[in-house]
Amino acid sequence: MAGRYRIAVEQLDRDYELELSRHGPLGWLQPEPLSEHTQGRLEWLARISRDAIRSLIVEAKRGPTRHALYCPKCVFLNPLEVESPYWKREWLAPEAFMCRAHRVRLTALPASKARYSVNMSKLILQVSKHERKLRDRTR
Ligand SMILES: [Zn+2]
Secondary structure (H helix, E strand, O other), X not given: OOOOOOOOHHHHHHHOOOOOOOOOOOHHHOOOOOOHHXXXXXXXXXXOOHHHHHHHOOOXXXXXXXXXXXXXXXXXXXXXXOOOOOOOHHHHOOOOOEOOOOOOXXXXXXXXXXXXXXXXXXXXXXXXXXXXXHHHHHO
């Protein structure tokens, strides 16, 4: 939502009093469990049901998370909404390892890059830079 409005998640949090916890290893990408207050605010703001909000949340990984995993083939194209950047929930699961659609190993973006990105659009920009760096390294 922050990406769509071209603002930082932090600003969305502050302006709409969401009280998000953004202090996990991956920042806003994988928040700590949402309080009833936060779920209610998100329900109101996004105009989606509480169940839909709960279904979007992925349990934080146990122990320190040093990377945000993604599929380099899926990450740049959201099949449900081409113009909206996205991050698949399955990539955040503790057992994530392979892309189910492409059968390729997921790529690891350093967690610091995820935390540094203020919203989903900026995160996808970081992924582009990371992919370029990986490509240059193999030349
Ligand atoms: Zn994929």
